[in-house]
Structures are given as structure tokens and as C-alpha cells.
Amino acid sequence: MNAPPEVIALCSAAGLIAGQVLSLVAVRLPRRMHWDLENEVALAQAELGREGQAPAGPRPALFARGPECEHCGAALRGVGVVPVLGYLIRNARCVACGVSLPLMGPLVELTLAVVFGALVAQNGLGIGLLAAAVLAALLVTLAAIDARERLLPDALTLPGLWIGLTLNAFSVTVDPTSAILGAAGGWLFMAGSQWLFSRITGREGVAAGDHKLVAMMGAWLGWQVLPAILLLAMGTAALTLVLGRLGAGTTAQAGETAQAEMPFGPHLAAGGLLIMLGGTSWFSALVL
Ligand SMILES: [Zn+2]
Incomplete structure (x- = not known):
């Protein structure tokens, strides 16, 4: 072990939080890509003098809002925002509409918690750990997006x-x-x-x-x-x-x-x- 247990626990907690942010990115980035594509088509049609259908609503933001239910859009509040625990306490359901919350969120959070903890135990603190954590975060986010959408965004x-x-x-x-x-x-x-x-x-x-x-x-x-x-x-x-x-x-x-x-x-x-x-x-x- 290259790091004391409290440092490993701290890095695992950082993994949980990073996982929560990245699972939002995994949902919102493909939506934003669809919006951009629809917008490009509408602009190209307008240039050709044809009537195009502009994308509905504003361009989806990646980080402007906290976690929400994908079905009804209700924001998760209170304990619902706590990584993994919120999912378990709410019995994997949205309080507002009752639809099941996808397992992907807690799965990404737990994976990054385990991976960040293991990486600091292996590498100790330093630039090597930071680099490994960035790569791990990229890999987990890409895996989540591909599993949901069959898409690995450029x-x-x-x-x-x-x-x-x-x-x-x-x-x-x-x-x-x-x-x-x-x-x-x-x-x-x-x-x-x-x-x-x-x-x-x-x-x-x-x-x-x-x-x-x-x-x-x-x-x-x-x-x-x-x-x-x-x-x-x-x-x-x-x-x-x-x-x-x-x-x-x-x-x-x-x-x-x-x-x-x-x-x-x-x-x-x-x-x-x-x-x-x-x-x-x-x-x-x-x-x-
Ligand atoms: Zn809902």
C-alpha cells in the first residue's frame, strides 16, 4: 500500500462524487449531441431556403442543474442527491413519478469509488495518480454512454x-x-x-x-x-x-x-x- 487508509477512503469518496457528476454527463452529452445535430440540419435547410424544424427547447446544459429524474425531469433533492445511498433509500424510484431510476448512476459512482481507491493504494499521491484518475473517469463515462446509446462521443x-x-x-x-x-x-x-x-x-x-x-x-x-x-x-x-x-x-x-x-x-x-x-x-x- 502506497497510501494510508484515510487517504484511500478520501479518494474513494472523491470517486463517488466524480461518478455522480459523470453519470449526469453520460445522460446529457448524447442529448446535447442530438440537439446539435437537429440544429445543424435546421440551419442547413434554412440556408437552402427550405423550411426546417428547429430543435425543441434550449441546448441541453451539462452541468447547470443537479441530478434529476430522466422520465419527469423532477430534481432529486435532499438525501436523493447522496451518491448510491440516495438511490437505495428511494428504493430506486423517482419520488415524483414513481418510475424506476436507472441503475447506471449508482453503478458509475461505485465503480469510480473502487477504482479511485485502488489507484491511490497502488500509486500513492502524485501526478501519476491524477493522470490515472482522469483516464479511469474517461473510460467509465465512455462505457456508460456506449452501453446506453451505442455511441462513443468524439x-x-x-x-x-x-x-x-x-x-x-x-x-x-x-x-x-x-x-x-x-x-x-x-x-x-x-x-x-x-x-x-x-x-x-x-x-x-x-x-x-x-x-x-x-x-x-x-x-x-x-x-x-x-x-x-x-x-x-x-x-x-x-x-x-x-x-x-x-x-x-x-x-x-x-x-x-x-x-x-x-x-x-x-x-x-x-x-x-x-x-x-x-x-x-x-x-x-x-x-x-
Ligand atoms: Zn420522475
């Missing part, structure tokens, strides 16, 4: 990529060469495999957002860990599909649909987090 993956490369110009998490090869190699490998896959099978395969997510992880963690992250992601994705098929007793065709519709980002992010926390030696021992 607004998170691209700044994440550039921040990782900038930090590692000064070798904060890995040396500069590993970071550059990780970012470029990660993207080229993913885009190349996807091109080959679509040529051979005529199907789409993983989306462009997944390529950028792998490039981002390469920039922060170096090219050396990418094979382990990809294998872990494919392993958990395959396991999820098999368990889903067994659970639902689905047909082969339904299984194929589930495979095509399954977001890959949460599996990539989970692979990245596992390698960040545990290194690659346990994984090599498992595989070799």
Missing part, C-alpha cells in the same frame, strides 16, 4: 487522446515512444481489422468510435498493453453473448442480432481498467 475520445499524448511527452504514465505507437498503432490496427472484416464478411464490425477509444488508451497506457486489453475485451464480450444466449434461450438468428447490436466500448473500457489496476503479468500468466 467530444470525449479525441480530447482524451490528445491529453494522453501531451502528458506522455513528459513520460507521465509511459514513455513518449510507447504513447505515440500506442495511439497510432491502436487506431491503425482497429481500422485495418475493421476494413478487412467488412471486406471478407460484408458486415460492419466495430464502429469508428471503438478505434478512437483504443487509440486513446494506447496514448495513455502504451502500445505494449493493447493486445491484452483487446483480448480481455473480446473475452468479456464473447462471455456476455454466450450468457445472454443461454439466459434467453434465443435462436441462432437472434444471437447474431444481439452480437451486431452489442456495444463493444464497455468491454474495451473494462479491459483498460483491469490492465490499469492489475498490470499485464496476471493476464500473461492466465493466457500463456
Whole structure:
């Protein structure tokens, strides 16, 4: 342990609060992206002299309001705002409309609490911890958005990529060469495999957002860990599909649909987090 228990507890509490803020971002950022897209279409139509439909309401803000019910928009107040506890006390329901609150909020909060605590225990306090916490926060937020919307926003993956490369110009998490090869190699490998896959099978395969997510992880963690992250992601994705098929007793065709519709980002992010926390030696021992 590189940090006393009270520091670990404090970092876990910071993880709970960061998780609450980021679970709001995970809900609001895709809404804002839809609004921007509708607005762009309306503006383009207006330029062409056609009648366009402007998006309803003002542009959704990311941080202007506290947590609210997604169904009726009622603000969560009092104990309802406390991370995880609020969800449990309210029996996972909105007080105003009675609709179930999504599990994603407390899940993001708990994951970041555990990850932040484990990172400080591993790294101690310092710039390395701060960098690891930022990457973990990005990964958890991206996983939450992809799980809900099948979307990995450029607004998170691209700044994440550039921040990782900038930090590692000064070798904060890995040396500069590993970071550059990780970012470029990660993207080229993913885009190349996807091109080959679509040529051979005529199907789409993983989306462009997944390529950028792998490039981002390469920039922060170096090219050396990418094979382990990809294998872990494919392993958990395959396991999820098999368990889903067994659970639902689905047909082969339904299984194929589930495979095509399954977001890959949460599996990539989970692979990245596992390698960040545990290194690659346990994984090599498992595989070799
Ligand atoms: Zn409600």
C-alpha cells in the first residue's frame, strides 16, 4: 500500500462524487449531441431556403442543474442527491413519478469509488495518480454512454487522446515512444481489422468510435498493453453473448442480432481498467 487508509477512503469518496457528476454527463452529452445535430440540419435547410424544424427547447446544459429524474425531469433533492445511498433509500424510484431510476448512476459512482481507491493504494499521491484518475473517469463515462446509446462521443475520445499524448511527452504514465505507437498503432490496427472484416464478411464490425477509444488508451497506457486489453475485451464480450444466449434461450438468428447490436466500448473500457489496476503479468500468466 502506497497510501494510508484515510487517504484511500478520501479518494474513494472523491470517486463517488466524480461518478455522480459523470453519470449526469453520460445522460446529457448524447442529448446535447442530438440537439446539435437537429440544429445543424435546421440551419442547413434554412440556408437552402427550405423550411426546417428547429430543435425543441434550449441546448441541453451539462452541468447547470443537479441530478434529476430522466422520465419527469423532477430534481432529486435532499438525501436523493447522496451518491448510491440516495438511490437505495428511494428504493430506486423517482419520488415524483414513481418510475424506476436507472441503475447506471449508482453503478458509475461505485465503480469510480473502487477504482479511485485502488489507484491511490497502488500509486500513492502524485501526478501519476491524477493522470490515472482522469483516464479511469474517461473510460467509465465512455462505457456508460456506449452501453446506453451505442455511441462513443468524439467530444470525449479525441480530447482524451490528445491529453494522453501531451502528458506522455513528459513520460507521465509511459514513455513518449510507447504513447505515440500506442495511439497510432491502436487506431491503425482497429481500422485495418475493421476494413478487412467488412471486406471478407460484408458486415460492419466495430464502429469508428471503438478505434478512437483504443487509440486513446494506447496514448495513455502504451502500445505494449493493447493486445491484452483487446483480448480481455473480446473475452468479456464473447462471455456476455454466450450468457445472454443461454439466459434467453434465443435462436441462432437472434444471437447474431444481439452480437451486431452489442456495444463493444464497455468491454474495451473494462479491459483498460483491469490492465490499469492489475498490470499485464496476471493476464500473461492466465493466457500463456
Ligand atoms: Zn420522475
